[in-house]
Amino acid sequence: MISDPNLYDYNPYRDRPKIEWPGGKKLAFWIAPNIEFYEFDPPRNPKRPGWPRPAPDVTGYSQRDYGNRVGHWRLMELMDRYGLKGSVSLNVAMCDHCPEIIESCNERGWEFFSHGIYNTRYSYEMSEDQERAVIEDSIRTVEAATGQRIRGYLAPALTDTTRTLDLIAEHGFWYTCDLFQDDQPQRVKTKTGRLCSMPYSLEVNDVITYGQLAMDPWRYGDVLKRQFDQLLEEGETSGTVMCIPLHAYLVAQPHRLRPFEEALKHITAHDEVWFATAKDIAGHWREHYWDTTQDDLEKKGLATGGTAFEAFER
Secondary structure, three states, rough: OOOOOOOOOOOOOOOOOOOHHHHHHHHHEEEEEEEEEOOOOOEOOOEEEEOOOOOHHHHHHHHHHHHHHHHHHHHHHHHOOOOOOOOEOOOOHHHOOOHHHHHHHOOOOEEEEOOOOOOOOOOOOOOHHHHHHHHHHHHHHHHHOOOOOOOEEHHHHHOOOOOOHHHHHHOOOOEOOOOOOOOOOOOOOOOOOOOOOOOOOOOHHHHHHHHHHOHHHHHHHHHHHHHHHHHHHHOOOOEEEEEEEEEEEHHHHHHEEEEEEEHHHHOOOOOOOEEEHHHHHHHHHHHHHHHHHHHHHHHHHOOOOOOOOOHHHO
């Protein structure tokens, strides 16, 4: 029985090398709007249904379509008011389905990273060639639509394989959002490349807070403020990261927008914060702390060697 997939070395939060963000900022803050496409009647995957209800799920499909028709425009305008750029978790088929949204994000200087092709096409049961094709299609499609070379990856619907991390590292990606183990970037064990885990919180993800926990919008806004306040306080010692993952069909509903705006108002009132994209954060950390982190692990005797999932391959 394999108890540890060896994705990363254990490194206690205390006594790590100090992270300093540009300008001496204490906290790196980024927002991840998920811009997604859910197919009306997706191909069947043996490990997970495309919809919770039997397909075709008219209700589920149309609810998510609200984000693309209404919610994203409302969310973009709100973020504009506070001078915030998004790092878009993109189902790349949106470049074909709703190019207007992609163009509007690109005009604002938002970053794009891959969230697969469709959010109803899971990585489960994919062959290596199929998964490689998805990654390569993501790179080509986003570059053709926006001119950007994507550097981040979040598996579609959070469905990884034992190859995903190695494949994205091989293709020159800088960060993954599929690991939730820390409030600072960390080294990920891959066969090639320099892949880091980017803090991408499930705790303050609106799918969890609204979908699973059924939070009141004002409570969600308060949760965001408390998450921010704690991480900013800890950033006095060493730079922290806060991410708010969003879905416009949820957070941009009319009755939920004002509490979210109050949270943004609270966060942007602090000048100790680096308002960045995930690519900015990953690039700074890889350049300044990749080697420092490994040296620290080896000094403490915590560097275990090997790469992820090797035991599975054997």
